[in-house]
Amino acid sequence: xxKKEDFxxxxxLGEFKLIEELTSNFTLNQGSSILGxxxxxxxxxxxxxxxxxxADSLVEGVHFDLTYVAPGHLGYKAMVVxxxxxxxxxxxxxxxxxxxxxxxxxxxxxxxEIYAGIKAACDVYDVDLIGxxxxxxxxxLNLSVTAIGQADAQKITKRSGAQENHLVVVSGDxxxxxxxxxxxxxxxxxxxxxxxxxxxxxxxxxxxxRQLKPEARTDIVDLLEKLEVIPSSMIDISDGLSSETLHLxxxxxxxxxxxxxxxxIDPTIYKLCEEFNLTSTTVAxxxxxxxxxxxxxxxxxYDKIKGNPNLTVIGxxxxxxxxxxxxxxxxxxxxxxxxxxxxxxxKNY
Amino acid sequence: xxKKEDFxxxxxLGEFKLIEELTSNFTLNQGSSILGxxxxxxxxxxxxxxxxxxADSLVEGVHFDLTYVAPGHLGYKAMVVxxxxxxxxxxxxxxxxxxxxxxxxxxxxxxxEIYAGIKAACDVYDVDLIGxxxxxxxxxLNLSVTAIGQADAQKITKRSGAQENHLVVVSGDxxxxxxxxxxxxxxxxxxxxxxxxxxxxxxxxxxxxRQLKPEARTDIVDLLEKLEVIPSSMIDISDGLSSETLHLxxxxxxxxxxxxxxxxIDPTIYKLCEEFNLTSTTVAxxxxxxxxxxxxxxxxxYDKIKGNPNLTVIGxxxxxxxxxxxxxxxxxxxxxxxxxxxxxxxKNY
Numbered sequence: 001x002x003k004k005e006d007f008x009x010x011x012x013l014g015e016f017k018l019i020e021e022l023t024s025n026f027t028l029n030q031g032s033s034i035l036g037x038x039x040x041x042x043x044x045x046x047x048x049x050x051x052x053x054x055a056d057s058l059v060e061g062v063h064f065d066l067t068y069v070a071p072g073h074l075g076y077k078a079m080v081v082x083x084x085x086x087x088x089x090x091x092x093x094x095x096x097x098x099x100x101x102x103x104x105x106x107x108x109x110x111x112x113e114i115y116a117g118i119k120a121a122c123d124v125y126d127v128d129l130i131g132x133x134x135x136x137x138x139x140x141l142n143l144s145v146t147a148i149g150q151a152d153a154q155k156i157t158k159r160s161g162a163q164e165n166h167l168v169v170v171s172g173d174x175x176x177x178x179x180x181x182x183x184x185x186x187x188x189x190x191x192x193x194x195x196x197x198x199x200x201x202x203x204x205x206x207x208x209x210r211q212l213k214p215e216a217r218t219d220i221v222d223l224l225e226k227l228e229v230i231p232s233s234m235i236d237i238s239d240g241l242s243s244e245t246l247h248l249x250x251x252x253x254x255x256x257x258x259x260x261x262x263x264x265i266d267p268t269i270y271k272l273c274e275e276f277n278l279t280s281t282t283v284a285x286x287x288x289x290x291x292x293x294x295x296x297x298x299x300x301x302y303d304k305i306k307g308n309p310n311l312t313v314i315g316x317x318x319x320x321x322x323x324x325x326x327x328x329x330x331x332x333x334x335x336x337x338x339x340x341x342x343x344x345x346x347k348n349y
Numbered sequence: 350x351x352k353k354e355d356f357x358x359x360x361x362l363g364e365f366k367l368i369e370e371l372t373s374n375f376t377l378n379q380g381s382s383i384l385g386x387x388x389x390x391x392x393x394x395x396x397x398x399x400x401x402x403x404a405d406s407l408v409e410g411v412h413f414d415l416t417y418v419a420p421g422h423l424g425y426k427a428m429v430v431x432x433x434x435x436x437x438x439x440x441x442x443x444x445x446x447x448x449x450x451x452x453x454x455x456x457x458x459x460x461x462e463i464y465a466g467i468k469a470a471c472d473v474y475d476v477d478l479i480g481x482x483x484x485x486x487x488x489x490l491n492l493s494v495t496a497i498g499q500a501d502a503q504k505i506t507k508r509s510g511a512q513e514n515h516l517v518v519v520s521g522d523x524x525x526x527x528x529x530x531x532x533x534x535x536x537x538x539x540x541x542x543x544x545x546x547x548x549x550x551x552x553x554x555x556x557x558x559r560q561l562k563p564e565a566r567t568d569i570v571d572l573l574e575k576l577e578v579i580p581s582s583m584i585d586i587s588d589g590l591s592s593e594t595l596h597l598x599x600x601x602x603x604x605x606x607x608x609x610x611x612x613x614i615d616p617t618i619y620k621l622c623e624e625f626n627l628t629s630t631t632v633a634x635x636x637x638x639x640x641x642x643x644x645x646x647x648x649x650x651y652d653k654i655k656g657n658p659n660l661t662v663i664g665x666x667x668x669x670x671x672x673x674x675x676x677x678x679x680x681x682x683x684x685x686x687x688x689x690x691x692x693x694x695x696k697n698y
Contacts, residue, residue: 014687034399039508039600040437040584041403041498046395050383054390055446055481055495062485088389097404099448099493132404133493136411142486144448144493146404149390159388235389251388338363 008108042130052149054085060140075117082147083216088236091151101137161232162252168315178287180211231295242285255322258315357457391479401498403434409489424466431496432565437585440500450486510581511601515645517664522613527636529560580644591634604671607664
């Protein structure tokens with residue numbers, strides 16, 4: 001992080017100088033990027049397939065807390081959550097536009113760190129920054145990101161295609177991002193009470209990484225292509241397994257049954273749940289921000305994914321008009337509830 | 350505007366219910382829009398040519414003042430300023446994504462009026478709303494918009510293509526939006542001093558309309574196509590004629606000479622300038638927000654545009670490495686300065 005003394009007020013730079021300072025080290029690498037930053041609009045020429053496009057905003061105090069989120073991580077995460085939306089359509093991200101609203105309490109150095117995070121994500125995911133806007137904000141920091149991607153028309157996976165008896169599959173494991181947030185919130189309140197106490201973060205690297213530096217599962221999109229599996233429906237897990245399952249159910253009109261014992265949870269997350277007196281299943285169902293992919297497949301594709309360490313079958317699609325249920329370890333049926341973003345005034349973690 | 354008593358707190362609605370309330374009356378009309386709102390990403394399939402894409406943010410207190418801007422006009426203007434960026438590339442807008450950040454001081458009725466303005470603009474310009482995001486904001490209102498457009502590759506006009514002796518052309522007339530703002534600011538301060546005095550807006554409809562309900566010159570893009578003129582460079586006038594001329598000059602590397610007497614200004618704007626003790630030329634050069642198109646053409650195309658009431662030749666491109674100058678009515682040479690968005694903390698009118 002920049003030292004306190006390195007503070008160049010943004011008012012010292014004009015808009016154009018500022019944009020140049022922030023974006024001059026970005027290059028265009030995608031064949032579909034004809035023209036990037038610097039004109040009234042960027043120019044794209046999709047090489048193949050259809051174009052996917054998604055926009056998401058991150059607002060200080062609502063989606064992130066700068067007390068414990070470094071600006072570089074913030075820039076990285078703002079990209080990843082948008083790339084994840086493209087993955088959720090079974091596509092790969094190719095371009096991105098970033099609008100940043102900033103108040104005068106942020107200096108150039110801070111903004112440069114955000115852009116370093118944006119650049120790191122663009123490099124990792126081979127995505128071109130092609131445009132955006134930098135505007136004043138009277139309060140905090142907000143990032144509004146538009147991600148563009150490509151996919152072959154016959155490969156694109158919507159939320160709506162689940163059919164009866166299809167299998168429900170999830171990538172990776174769940175609940176880590178939420179437990180990372182719990183640790184950060186705990187250490188923040190400890191610090192607020194006694195600033196001399198050093199934060200206790202050691203041993204919790206997995207959970208913290210899941211919260212602070214999530215990844216978009218472009219590798220799963222590639223894997224599905226390699227395995228020759230086209231999911232019948234797909235969504236990314238931003239609001240928790242429960243809420244996303246309900247989306248796939250509502251969009252398709254079919255019920256879903258999930259098995260508690262099948263939900264993949266990392267051993268370190270089980271341990272943390274115990275420490276925080278939380279139930280790991282609840283954390284996986286309602287925690288959110290894991291950015292794993294949740295999808296359904298035709299049972300005939302089961303052999304193709306069987307035994308793959310990145311994919312876990314956690315349930316199946318039930319009858320038309322059915323409900324969404326969790327089958328617990330002791331064989332009880334519990335209805336799934338949406339616990340995601342449910343109030344405009346509520347903290348969306 | 351909604352009556353005070355009609356206030357449905359946004360906290361009463363979940364995110365999905367809110368999005369449905371706001372967007373359910375939008376339809377997809379463009380052949381290139383395959384899938385709109387409601388999945389992880391929208392799907393586009395450009396029918397022809399290249400894709401243009403541009404993103405801009407509007408922030409309360411920086412870009413607009415809700416004391417005198419009605420929410421419907423705000424929604425309309427947020428669309429238009431983005432469509433204008435697509436026009437500036439000689440393309441036509443086809444799709445748009447809207448991210449809105451809102452605080453709890455705004456109710457559903459207010460947001461619905463913004464969306465009514467968004468819908469009006471989408472209807473007028475035949476643009477599909479295909480996505481976006483609605484998030485909490487701790488302070489005011491902000492809109493972050495991404496516009497998408499199409500144009501044939503050989504028609505797309507960048508800022509950089511001006512050549513020596515090309516003619517400088519502007520659409521419509523200039524300075525109106527700035528004078529509209531002056532009236533609104535004056536009436537606001539009168540009202541603040543004495544709330545019983547009714548605002549004096551009559552007779553100033555043209556200037557007020559230019560400020561509150563600007564239009565994107567898609568008609569000029571159509572006209573240029575009909576006249577078989579492809580500009581050598583183009584930009585839209587958001588920051589004032591001076592600043593935009595400097596952009597065309599910097600991008601091409603050529604100097605520009607503008608004639609003061611040629612700058613098109615509406616008679617009602619001359620009158621207002623006198624009333625406000627402002628020079629009309631200064632207002633046209635530095636006022637901004639007119640969203641007219643400024644472009645250069647090869648002199649061989651002059652006959653095609655000659656006498657067209659929508660287009661005025663205001664100058665010519667001078668030598669490589671030359672400066673940007675205004676030739677005044679009394680034949681003096683004045684250098685053009687950028688007076689647009691020049692400080693992150695400054696009000697960008």
